[in-house]
Amino acid sequence: MGEDIRLKSAAGEIGAYLAKPAGTAKGGIVVIQEIFGVNQHIRKVTDFFASQGYLALAPCFFDHIRTGIELGYSPDTIAEGRGYVMTPGFTDKSVQDVDAAMQELKSRGAKKVGVTGYCWGGTISWLAATRLKPDAVSGYYGGGIHGAKNEKPTVPTQLHFGDKDMHIPMTHVNELRQLHPNVQIFDYPADHGFHCDERGSWDAAASKQAMARTLEHFAKYVG
Numbered sequence: 001m002g003e004d005i006r007l008k009s010a011a012g013e014i015g016a017y018l019a020k021p022a023g024t025a026k027g028g029i030v031v032i033q034e035i036f037g038v039n040q041h042i043r044k045v046t047d048f049f050a051s052q053g054y055l056a057l058a059p060c061f062f063d064h065i066r067t068g069i070e071l072g073y074s075p076d077t078i079a080e081g082r083g084y085v086m087t088p089g090f091t092d093k094s095v096q097d098v099d100a101a102m103q104e105l106k107s108r109g110a111k112k113v114g115v116t117g118y119c120w121g122g123t124i125s126w127l128a129a130t131r132l133k134p135d136a137v138s139g140y141y142g143g144g145i146h147g148a149k150n151e152k153p154t155v156p157t158q159l160h161f162g163d164k165d166m167h168i169p170m171t172h173v174n175e176l177r178q179l180h181p182n183v184q185i186f187d188y189p190a191d192h193g194f195h196c197d198e199r200g201s202w203d204a205a206a207s208k209q210a211m212a213r214t215l216e217h218f219a220k221y222v223g
Contacts, residue, residue, distance in 0.1 A: 028110030032117025
């Protein structure tokens with residue numbers, strides 16, 4: 001089980017969920033939420049990275065709007081979450097929050113820090129790779145990545161997409177492959193949100209394979 005902490009960002013102070021490994025941390029991982037906030041699923045993902053030996057931290061970006069936003073997966077809450085992340089300036093604030101989370105993990109002893117995120121968090125992960133200096137990034141099905149396709153990652157980066165994802169056409173994925181040959185880009189026979197076992201689109205095989213690749217990536221570049 002993790003704990004709730006406060007995170008001081010250039011965008012303002014927010015909450016964050018911190019999960020610690022049993023022993024000395026191999027490194028730090030920033031876990032970036034979907035459009036549903038730092039809910040039960042994201043806390044579980046953060047706990048998982050801690051179980052793998054990492055100091056893991058999930059910033060509560062929605063605290064910029066109001067505290068305590070944790071959404072489910074109904075059409076209404078999807079629309080609600082989309083509204084939050086489309087708030088003017090919210091993306092830039094979130095990138096600042098990721099930077100603050102990276103520094104927080106380093107202040108707690110993590111020598112190297114990776115960033116991972118899902119859905120909208122996959123897009124923020126991409127922006128962390130292009131605008132910040134984590135040691136590695138692994139982003140999942142970020143629908144906004146194509147809109148920032150001309151930004152160039154400066155750190156080891158991998159991306160994961162579902163080829164059944166109606167939100168992210170494979171033409172966009174293949175365009176990213178052409179523009180960024182140094183980025184590892186994987187696609188799976190799965191839908192959007194395939195890593196979330198609380199969504200109907202969860203795909204056990206795709207989730208397992210993508211996480212194995214993520215852990216291999218972080219083992220190589222973070223610790």
